[in-house]
Amino acid sequence: MNMEAPLIRLDDVSKVYKGPAGDIHALCDVDLQVGAGEFVGVRGPSGSGKSTLLNMITGIDRPTEGEIEVAGTSLVDLNENELARWRGKQIGVIFQFFQLLPTLTIIENVMLPMDFCRMYKPRERPERALELLDQVELADQAYKLPNTLSGGQMQRAAIARALANDPPLIVADEPTGNLDSRTADRIFELFESLVDRGRTFLMVTHDNNLADRIPRVLEVFDGVLHDNGHNGNGTNGKGH
Numbered sequence: 378m379n380m381e382a383p384l385i386r387l388d389d390v391s392k393v394y395k396g397p398a399g400d401i402h403a404l405c406d407v408d409l410q411v412g413a414g415e416f417v418g419v420r421g422p423s424g425s426g427k428s429t430l431l432n433m434i435t436g437i438d439r440p441t442e443g444e445i446e447v448a449g450t451s452l453v454d455l456n457e458n459e460l461a462r463w464r465g466k467q468i469g470v471i472f473q474f475f476q477l478l479p480t481l482t483i484i485e486n487v488m489l490p491m492d493f494c495r496m497y498k499p500r501e502r503p504e505r506a507l508e509l510l511d512q513v514e515l516a517d518q519a520y521k522l523p524n525t526l527s528g529g530q531m532q533r534a535a536i537a538r539a540l541a542n543d544p545p546l547i548v549a550d551e552p553t554g555n556l557d558s559r560t561a562d563r564i565f566e567l568f569e570s571l572v573d574r575g576r577t578f579l580m581v582t583h584d585n586n587l588a589d590r591i592p593r594v595l596e597v598f599d600g601v602l603h604d605n606g607h608n609g610n611g612t613n614g615k616g617h
């Protein structure tokens with residue numbers, strides 16, 4: 378049993394957006410703990426609060442109420458600059474539409490988090506980026522621009538970028554939502570291999586076939602989180 382503090386801890390987290398038609402309760406009193414090394418899925422209908430939940434954990438957005446601790450850091454204590462640097466080191470973020478910078482080559486995109494957080498010596502960064510691209514079988518595309526790649530290749534480049542600073546936590550918001558099912562399957566296998574190598578992984582998905590393969594799946598309905606525990610068929614679940 379893992380006696381260490383959880384990697385992610387949310388205590389009574391609520392998020393209210395002010396809309397023209399009134400308040401939108403995107404998250405209601407969410408409690409959550411995720412241990413280091415877990416592979417956790419998040420599913421739920423569109424608009425249920427999945428992205429809001431991820432944005433709380435990455436510090437991309439702030440809760441209206443409640444406390445959030447990730448990798449030993451209490452996020453409410455950090456200002457925007459501190460949050461951005463903290464996120465750059467501790468979390469790799471993967472999006473549905475990849476969010477690669479279109480005017481930078483693939484290798485430059487992968488080096489960006491290292492440059493931003495001043496991780497690794499400048500002359501070591503290109504070599505490290507190439508190694509990461511090699512891990513996702515994309516080394517031969519390193520000097521191309523993103524728009525010359527397929528969707529699956531762009532997502533693999535985004536995965537290499539997410540790994541740039543060797544973060545303990547990776548979060549992905551519908552990372553296979555824009556990919557065909559065969560490509561999605563290969564991307565998912567890549568995620569599984571990251572978990573096998575000790576990363577903690579949190580993934581929002583609409584794809585029930587993939588969700589069924591994730592050891593622990595959370596469901597969000599109308600901002601309320603339901604923890605269904607473990608699927609029972611995964612190998613990465615840890616007791617908690």
Ligand code: ADP
Nearest residue numbers: 394395401403422423424425426427428429430
């Ligand atoms: P999901 O990712 O599950 O589709 P979201 O977390 O994006 O859902 O959204 C949850 C709810 O919060 C929705 O009603 C959405 O319209 C609302 N919402 C999300 N972001 C904002 C925002 N920046 N401003 C106002 N409302 C928002």
Ligand code: MG
Nearest residue numbers: 427428429550
């Ligand atoms: Mg969403």
